Amino acid sequence: MAVLTAEQLSEPLTRLRIGYDPALVPAGGAEVIGQCASPLADAMPSNIEAAGRGFHEKILIKTGAFASREELHRSQSAARLSRKASVASFQSDADAQENDPNYKGPKPDIKIGTMVWEDHYDIMGLGRERHLADAEAIRVAYRTRSLMLHPDKLITPDTTEEEKERLDDRFKALNTANELLNDAKKRRVYDSVDAPPTKLPMKFETEDFFDKAIPAFHSLCRWFDGKGDAAKFIESDPDAPYEKVRKMYEFWAKFKSWREFPHEDEEDLESAEDRWGRRQIEQENKKKREKSKKEDTDKIKRFVERAEEKDPRVIKKRMEDKEAREAKKKAKGAGKREAEEAAKKAAEEEAAKAAAAAEEAKAAKANAKKELDKQKKALRKEKARLREQSARADGWVGHPGEDDVEELANSFDVQRCDEIKALNDELEANENEDAIVAVLTRELAKLEGAKSEERKAAADAAAKRAEAETKEEQKSAPWDDEDEIKLLDKACNQKFPMGTKDRWERVAEYVCEHGARPRTAKEAGVKPTGDDYVKFQAARDKKGSAEVKDAATERKDSFTDVDVKMNDPNAWSQDQTKALAAAIEAVPKTAAAKDADRWKMIATAVPGKDAKQCFTRYKEMKEAHKAAKA
Incomplete structure (x- = not known):
């Protein structure tokens, strides 16, 4: 060159x-x-x-592209304004939503309480796809938009601070949208509020079923909370087999929607200080959403029931089943049908009678209860009246005292309401305290006499029971077997001597185990009789008749370590109890000047017992009688 x-x-x-x-x-x-x-x-x-x-x-x-520097700067400013107004000005993708002639811009912000959602799909360039966008589409959209909207590519030396802030906010909104759409839980909430409210037809008829119900089923598919596609359970063919139609309604009857319903009073999870606080806020928010969730579930359930009711395929099947049943019913014959109808009618009449009887019984029971309550109220009033009349002579000589008056009042029941009323009238008519004391003393004497009769009856009943038990014991099998008597003797004198715990039960068990017949503890305690026992006793006495030449030794210690219980001095025999009952009846309360003198008089008629023991026994018998009566 x-x-x-x-x-x-x-x-x-x-x-x-x-x-x-x-x-x-x-x-x-x-x-x-x-x-x-x-x-x-x-x-x-x-x-x-x-x-x-x-x-x-x-x-x-x-080169002549611009005449001057000022003209060049004006052209650059116009280009920047155009770039701010539309993303399409710097976007080379002809399929972008901003280049679509039908593009109408982002949707308005969604506001529920303090929560606000922007149009995140539009920010990501997915305004047309929206909830149908998958993870790959979101990833590609974010990558493309972040390259185009990054502030470093758009800010020039001539960019104002306000414009810089706007570009930064737009890029932050892009990152926020990407974060939300990649979080499955947050995206579910956003998709729930982004979608229009669930609108399901409820008033369609059979002829409108395929035009209204089937599209509504398809609109619910996006909310299916389960695996697979819910659309495969929608049978839109009018000639579909009934089995497929049945499975369709089985599926939709159990349909569960994942749609969320944020409440306007919800708290922000980001305000939680720790994991525990976040969990508490989540639980509270969930409770607030439950009402709307339940309403949506009920709405879907009612729609499915309505659809099944108006489905021409289901109606056709039901008509066929009904015709088959009617044909089968007719085949059985008119006579059988009439018999069934008569039986059904009789059953209905019987049920009606039973219902009427039950209603009458219920009314009678209610009336009886009302009457009883009325009588109880009157009795309480008369008892209070008796206490008031008795209090008029309180402290007077011979006045029985509050305890006896209370006992007298409690002796009256609802059946004796007239008697206590008559007694109160009598007391009220007497203005003299001595007369009031006399009336009270008379009534207490009657009460004591009635108690004596009851005690006597109780004592007689106890005596009869004891006599019956004695006869029952005497009916037991006799000890007429010599081998069995030997077993009894061995058990009593060798195996289980006096002082052994549960002695007679163990003796009976030993005799049953080694003998031929079963024996009870009572039978073991009965002294054997009969010729075999006489022979056994004679043989035993003969065997033990050896002459004793040595002097008897003295035993200073106990021959056994078993404590033998002595007879209880306070125990009462049957004869003593009878004597006490007779003495109480013979010596009434008014016969003695003092209560202590009365019990001394009663004790003289009961052998082996003093006045204190007689009084204690009387109290025991009284408590036992009250317990038995209750």
């Missing part, structure tokens, strides 16, 4: 090249002898070279 002259260097740009002198090239190398050729070489000082944005501006002006 020849060395360029100064005239050649000033020629048009297409002919400019790097100049060099071959003579000056050193051995094995090259040496630059001039600077790069430049279309601005003649316009710039020799020691200054244009570069960067200034270089581009001067080139555009020199």
Whole structure:
């Protein structure tokens, strides 16, 4: 290449090249002898070279693209405004939503309480796909948009602070949308509020079923909370087999929706200080959503029931089943049908009678209860009245005292309400305290007499029971077997001597185990009789009749370590109990001046017992009688 002259260097740009002198090239190398050729070489000082944005501006002006620097700046400002107004101005994708002639811009913000959702799908460029966008579509959309909307690519030296803030906010919104759409839980909530309210037809008829019900089923598929596609359980064919239709309604009867219903009073999870607080907020928010969730579930359930009711295929099947039943019923014959109808009618009449009887019994029971409550109320009133009348003579000589008056009042029941009323009338008519005391003493004497009769009856009943038990014991099998008598003797004198715990039970068990007949503890305690026992006793006495020549030794210690219980001195025999009952009846309360003298008189008629023991026994018998009566 020849060395360029100064005239050649000033020629048009297409002919400019790097100049060099071959003579000056050193051995094995090259040496630059001039600077790069430049279309601005003649316009710039020799020691200054244009570069960067200034270089581009001067080139555009020199080539005639713009007449002046001011015109160039006006064009650049217009380009920036166009870029701000539409993403399409810097987006090369012809399929983007902003290039769609039907694009109407983002949806308005969704506000529920303090919660606000922007149109995240529109921010991501997925305004047309929305809830149908999968994870891959979201990933690609975010990558594309982040490259186009990054502030570093849009901010210029002439960008104002307000514009910078707007670009930053737009990029932050893009990141927020990407984060929400990649969080399954948050996206479910957003999709729930982004979608319109569930609108299901409830008033369609059979002829409208396929036009209204089937599309409604398809609209519910997106909310199916389960595996698989709910759409495969929608049978839109009018001639579909009934078995498929039945399975369809079995599925939709159990359909569960995942749609969420945020409440306007919910708290923000981000305000929780720790995991426990977050869990508490989640639980509270869940409770607030339950009402709307239940309403949506009930709405779907009612729609499914209505659809099944109006489905022509289901109606057809039901009609066929009904016709089959009627045909089968007719086949049985008119006589059997009439008999069944008569039986059914009789059963209905019987049920009606039973219901009427039950209603009458219920009414009678209610009336009886009301009457009883009325009588109880009257009795309580008369008892209070008796206490008031008795209090008029309180402290008077011979007054029986509050305890006896209370006992007298408690002796009256609802059946004797008229008697206590008559007694109160009598007491109220007497203004003299002596007369009141006399009436009370008389009534207490009657009460004591009645108690004596009851005690006597109880004592007679106890005596009869004891006599019956004695006869029952005597009816037991006799000890007429010599071997059995030997077992009894061995058990009593060798195995289980006196003082053994549960002696007679253990004796009976031993005799039963080694003998031929079962024996009870009572039978073991009965003394054997009969010829066999006489022979056994004679043989035992003969065996033990050896002469004893040595003197008997004295035993100073106990022969056994078993404590033998002595007879209880306070125990009462049957005869003593009968004597006590007779004495109490013979010596009434009014016959003695003092209570202590009365019990001394009673004790003289009971052998082996003093007044204190008789009084204690009387109290025991009284408590036992009350317990038995209760």
